[in-house]
Amino acid sequence: MLRYIAVVHNEGVALNNESIIVVQNLTKAFGDFVAVDNVTFDMKKGEIFGLLGPNGAGKSTTIRMLSTLTRPTKGTATIGGFDVVKQDNEVRKLIGIVSEKMIMYNRLTARENLWFFGNLFGMQKEELNRRIDELLELVQLTKWGKAQVGTFSSGMKQKMNIIRALLNMPQVLFLDEPTLGLDPQSTVEIREFIRKLNQEQNTTILITTHMMVEADLLCDRIGIIDHGKIVALDTSTNLKNAISGANTTIFTLEIANLTPDLLATLRALKCVETVSQENSSHIKIHAHGDDAFDSIIDAVRAKNGNVVSMQNIQPTLEDVFLHITGREVRDTADQKIPLAEHRHGFGGVSRGRRR
Amino acid sequence: MRGKALMSNSLRIAWKDLMELFRNRLGLVMLVLMPIFMMAMVGFIFPSNNSLNHVPVALANQDAGFGGSTVGSQVFLTVLNGINDQTGMLDISNVTNLDALKESVQRGDVQGGIVIPSNFTQCILSGQQGTLIIMTDNSNPQVSAAMQGALTAVFQQMGTMLAQQNVIALNPAINATSALAIVQPYNVEVEGVVSGHSSYFDFIAPGIMAMTVMMSVMTGLPAAISQEKEVGTLDGMMVAPINRLSIIVGKTLAQTARGLLQGVLILILASVLFGISIQGSILLVFGLLLLGVFSFVGLGVVLTSFAKDQETAMMVMMTLMFPMMFLSGVFFPVQQMPWYMQSISKVLPLTYAADALRKVMVLGAGIPQITTELAVLITFGLVMIAIAVPVFKRAMTR
Incomplete structure (x- = not known):
């Protein structure tokens, strides 16, 4: 019945039968401020989907709406065919959420915490006990089961936070910045755990992050979200290719006598999109056109710049992000950015000078 | 369910x-x-009721006596001390005259005073009212009000006793209970809905x-x-x-x-x-x-x-x-x-x-x-x- 409704609302978008999450024009406004603006996407079963964006882009609000914690202002979302507003309790049975904040009571022990939340999911005693053993083992916290969570390190707490969300064997797991504030080792552990979960349990995972590397490493598809809008949505490879395909080249230049004047000159070049300074002598340039290389070298020489080295590099997700969310792109995003569903990225992005 | x-x-x-x-x-x-x-x-x-204890009070006894006798003030002091021994309300110290008493109050040594005027025994023995003066500390109205109340009660009780004796002296046929009824025809008893002190x-x-x-x-x-x-x-x-x-x-x-x-x-x-x-x-x-x-x-x-x-x-x-x-x-x-x-x-x-x-x-x-x-x-x-x-x-x- 609900699937039917979803399909009716979904005209024009090819709805895959395996889609477990269908989001249609989801909007959340707080007064005049639109936190999430007409977001539309769908997720397939077993997919890891990343929402990548700067702080305040609307990632968390999107997750909160999908996990029934916040009511959308407009638009619909279904999970497993259940509407997140009208059938919120059914949705809650299917999902687990790891929010940015720790959902753990510091004065309860690890086991007590898990016991409490498992009970709320209506799990039976033996089943719950088994599940708690299993999960603690999974993150190697078994021997800490009877210690109060308040005494844990942040890495341990985050592991607890994640296994708490897994108590009810959710089909869909929402992870809001799961590695935020963790040391590199814990970060790697958590990422491996997420991947393992996805591979072994076929859990569908929606992860938000502002870390490009994380999105690149983990996600099957990435939606870049900025100012509440999804401005690009594709696989990591396709997103990167879109830059090269759009005739953009990325150079790093080492200039011994780098001056602000020289930087300004480079920025003023017609073929240059962005210039970012990485340290006192290194700069990174996004440029387009076949003669970009020559133009840049000429400009540096004209200013008596001393080029130590120059490298043509492969675009990273960071470059994609910069490319898309540059100021001018933001201003014209409505007209110039192709729809998120469009498979071929953003061939139509205007290529004016940035900054 | x-x-x-x-x-x-x-x-x-x-x-x-x-x-x-x-x-x-x-x-x-x-x-x-x-x-x-x-x-x-x-x-x-x-x-609360019993919160005023050991209030320092000065006593200036200026009773000059009547015919060589100071029986009026003596009786008064005996009764006062008797009652005070029971309640422990006042700490009485003696001062020589009114000025000394006032000074004590000003210094804060005492919180009030009792003055027995020079004609006290004379008045009582000659069939007049004996007047006592309670000096209060104006700067501490609450204490002085409480002290005033308590002392007034003491004097009243003494007055009643004295009157009772006088009635009996006038007519020996009357017993003590009836004499009390003549002096104080009304007696007030306070009783709560529930018995006991609250x-x-x-x-x-x-x-x-x-x-x-x-x-x-x-x-x-x-x-x-x-x-x-x-x-x-x-x-x-x-x-x-x-x-x-x-x-x-x-x-x-x-x-x-x-x-x-x-x-x-x-x-x-x-x-x-x-x-x-x-x-x-x-x-x-x-x-x-x-x-x-x-x-x-x-x-x-x-x-x-x-x-x-x-x-x-x-x-x-x-x-x-x-x-x-x-x-x-x-x-x-x-x-x-x-x-x-x-x-x-x-x-x-x-x-x-x-x-x-x-x-x-x-x-x-x-x-x-x-x-x-x-x-x-x-x-x-x-x-x-x-x-x-x-x-x-x-x-x-x-």
Whole structure:
């Protein structure tokens, strides 16, 4: 019945039968401020989907709406065919959420915490006990089961936070910045755990992050979200290719006598999109056109710049992000950015000078 | 079935809250200390009957005597000392004259004085009234009023004794009892509804109990929920497939348990330290406390829904708590207040809870004597809950 409704609302978008999450024009406004603006996407079963964006882009609000914690202002979302507003309790049975904040009571022990939340999911005693053993083992916290969570390190707490969300064997797991504030080792552990979960349990995972590397490493598809809008949505490879395909080249230049004047000159070049300074002598340039290389070298020489080295590099997700969310792109995003569903990225992005 | 799930989830949440409470040592100590401080403070600050003890007083005996006899002042001093030995109210020191007495008061050595004028014995022996002067310390009206009252009573008693003797002397046929009836035809005896001596504690203990238990719900509930909201743990309960009402019910249960615990502590303290006894049924006392909680839950939930963070919640709470404390007749009788304050007092549920509790605890009233209070509390509770439930449900999914 609900699937039917979803399909009716979904005209024009090819709805895959395996889609477990269908989001249609989801909007959340707080007064005049639109936190999430007409977001539309769908997720397939077993997919890891990343929402990548700067702080305040609307990632968390999107997750909160999908996990029934916040009511959308407009638009619909279904999970497993259940509407997140009208059938919120059914949705809650299917999902687990790891929010940015720790959902753990510091004065309860690890086991007590898990016991409490498992009970709320209506799990039976033996089943719950088994599940708690299993999960603690999974993150190697078994021997800490009877210690109060308040005494844990942040890495341990985050592991607890994640296994708490897994108590009810959710089909869909929402992870809001799961590695935020963790040391590199814990970060790697958590990422491996997420991947393992996805591979072994076929859990569908929606992860938000502002870390490009994380999105690149983990996600099957990435939606870049900025100012509440999804401005690009594709696989990591396709997103990167879109830059090269759009005739953009990325150079790093080492200039011994780098001056602000020289930087300004480079920025003023017609073929240059962005210039970012990485340290006192290194700069990174996004440029387009076949003669970009020559133009840049000429400009540096004209200013008596001393080029130590120059490298043509492969675009990273960071470059994609910069490319898309540059100021001018933001201003014209409505007209110039192709729809998120469009498979071929953003061939139509205007290529004016940035900054 | 749905009701059962609601209840069991509520109990789980209450269990969790209480576990957190009992593991918080400092919090637990405060939980015990708060009622102790409260009782001690209000109990010892306010004056009671026997609170004036060993007031330093100077005595200037200027009696010149009559025909070589100072019998008038001697009798007076004997009786005064006799009474004072029993009550221990005054510490009497002797001064030579009026000026010395005034100086003592000014220096603060004594808080008042008694002057026996030079013609005291002369007046009494020549059939006139003997006049005594009580000097009071104008800078401390409360002490001087109390002293004045006490001394006046002493003089009156002495006067009566003297008159009684005079009557007998006039007509030896009259016995002592009849002589007293002639001198003082009216005798006043004060008797409470319940026998026994009652103090300010009897008045204040029920009020403080009612207040503590109810405030724990009114302030504890918003504080607990806004705290979980801020820390983020509330989301953990919100994404569980449970009725959201069980969050509020569970938290209310935990806060009620906490409040009742404090209530019991106050009761124990009141009876151990201040000698208060419960005249009515103790079950009715607890029933009333629970009813009080019920009447405040709705208000607490409404406040919870409006308070976005803990700080706001605390501020709203303080603003509401103080007028409630002072206008509900917990510390001061409502009847002392001007009429407009009394009308405000009449719309506060705490007034009725404190009244009912006082009636039961001090006067030994049963349910039939407190039907009005019960009706008000139940109605208030139901109305507030009817408002609170939809407001809470809306506020939780903003």
